[in-house]
Amino acid sequence: MGLKEDIKKFAEDIGLDVAGFASAEPFLEEKKILEQKKEKGLLSPFEEQDIELRCYPERLLPGAKTIICFAMGYLIKPYRPEETGRRDEGDKSVLKHLHGRISRYAMVKDYHCVMIDKLKAVAEFISERKRGRFKFFVDTGALPDRAAARRAGIGWIGENTCLFTQELGSWVFLGEILTDIEFEPDKPAPDLCDHCGxxxxxxxxxxxxxxxxxxxxxxxxxxxxxxxxxxxxxxxxxxxxxxxxxxxxxxxxxxxxxxxxxxxxxxxxxxxxxxxxxxxxxxxxxxxxxxxxxxxxxxxxxxxxxxxxxxxxxxxxxxxxxxxxxxxxxxxxxxxxxxxxxxxxxxxxxxxxxx
Ligand code: SF4
Ligand code: SF4
Structure with missing residues (x-):
């Protein structure tokens, strides 16, 4: 196995379900979209406002060549559409029992801490085999994480703007390692959104x-x-x-x-x-x-x-x-x-x- 495959295997062994490699080329298409969003006041206050910084990985790590992208599933019990509580006043079954709903991702241990440790473990694994510099990202908004994941073949972006993977759906946390080591990029994932609306x-x-x-x-x-x-x-x-x-x-x-x-x-x-x-x-x-x-x-x-x-x-x-x-x-x-x-x-x- 080559180093890339070894890295993927190591990542899987430590619980990073999907891994993929993308080039660290600028995200020019995303830049245009983000600029339009900024103009219309549609950037979230929780995301990085500096679009250049977000779309030129070189700005985050001089000499950056590769973004290694990871997705980690977080669904903790089978998801059944019929169990879905709706959030309107008609959802009496939930309201009657004086219970509210918390988004699934927030009911488990904070993914930032979980993923950052795993990304560091992957970088250590790589460092033992090849010299390079690394920078880690877990939902900081500094990298266009979904666009990077799509480029790395992890999945596609649905009409609701979530990243979907084949096996785990959109119930995934994303994390990235930006490095100056050059790896052969993976093929981008096919778009499997049905556009059903x-x-x-x-x-x-x-x-x-x-x-x-x-x-x-x-x-x-x-x-x-x-x-x-x-x-x-x-x-x-x-x-x-x-x-x-x-x-x-x-x-x-x-x-x-x-x-x-x-x-x-x-x-x-x-x-x-x-x-x-x-x-x-x-x-x-x-x-x-x-x-x-x-x-x-x-x-x-x-x-x-x-x-x-x-x-x-x-x-x-x-x-x-x-x-x-x-x-x-x-x-x-x-x-x-x-x-x-x-x-x-x-x-x-x-x-x-x-x-
Ligand atoms: S498949 Fe349908 S519901 Fe799912 S993201 Fe695409 S448009 Fe939305
Ligand atoms: S965009 Fe999605 S997450 Fe946000 S309010 Fe609408 S349904 Fe809920």
Missing amino acids: RCVKSCPTGALMAPFQINPQRCLSYITQMRSSIPEEFRRTMGNSIFGCDTCQEACPHNDSVRIPHHPEFVPDMPAITNLMELAAMGKGNFEKIFKPTAAGWRGRNVLRRNAICVLGNMVKGETDKEKIILLLKKLMDDPSEVIREQAEWSMARITGLI
């Missing part, structure tokens, strides 16, 4: 404006992570979402029957709490213990509390727990955080039928 139709907020076009400011994934008050127009649409949104991924037929990867780092019983009352009143201790190790922890405790309070406001009228909720909301209306107080007031008004 289901993902675009499923988006509850209209964030997917058109195929491949997303307005991050309207995406619940962004909205449930912002620190200020949730804009009024999205509060009802949030339905039962506590953190993130999987709707456009759940809508895609390519995610219907995918392989479950079983990584020891991503265990099915990660105790992320979804009980809305517990979450709304969550103290620092529980936050540190339960959410800090996940990707839902990085925005802080009050973001999760605020979201849970918003979801409580979306409870259907006449629920048996209504009195308990009202008592809790009264308490929260005196919370030290202004955002929490304001959200509790809105939820109180909603649950008592004032709005």
Whole structure:
């Protein structure tokens, strides 16, 4: 086996499900798209704003020749479309049990930590065989990760802008090693998106404006992570979402029957709490213990509390727990955080039928 195959085998052995090699040539097509997005104000505040830096890997590592791309699956139980909770007021089965929904990726150990260690292990493996310089990326926004993954043959980009792999669907984390070592690039993956439009139709907020076009400011994934008050127009649409949104991924037929990867780092019983009352009143201790190790922890405790309070406001009228909720909301209306107080007031008004 050549070095490339040895690297792929090593990566697989340490839990990086898919690996591929791409040239570190500039991403000129992505540059055009990003410039148009910037002009229209459609860049997410969470992504790198310097487009040149993102699209010219040479700027990130002088002499860069190759991007080694990896995908790691994170689905922890079989995904069945019929289990999908919808996020509107009709999803009474979930709301009745006072539980909200957390995006799948945020229910397992924070992928940034998991993947960065694995990327470093791969670089060490390479260094023992060949001299080179390496730079690591896990969702920092500094490299166009999905375009790089497509170029490296890892998968294709769907109309919902997610990267899809053949075996694991779009339930994958992406990571890259940028290096000045030259490797033969792999062939780009074929485009297997059916262009069926289901993902675009499923988006509850209209964030997917058109195929491949997303307005991050309207995406619940962004909205449930912002620190200020949730804009009024999205509060009802949030339905039962506590953190993130999987709707456009759940809508895609390519995610219907995918392989479950079983990584020891991503265990099915990660105790992320979804009980809305517990979450709304969550103290620092529980936050540190339960959410800090996940990707839902990085925005802080009050973001999760605020979201849970918003979801409580979306409870259907006449629920048996209504009195308990009202008592809790009264308490929260005196919370030290202004955002929490304001959200509790809105939820109180909603649950008592004032709005
Ligand atoms: S994650 Fe949710 S809100 Fe965002 S584009 Fe997909 S369906 Fe729409
Ligand atoms: S739902 Fe249809 S259009 Fe959207 S990504 Fe999947 S196959 Fe493509």
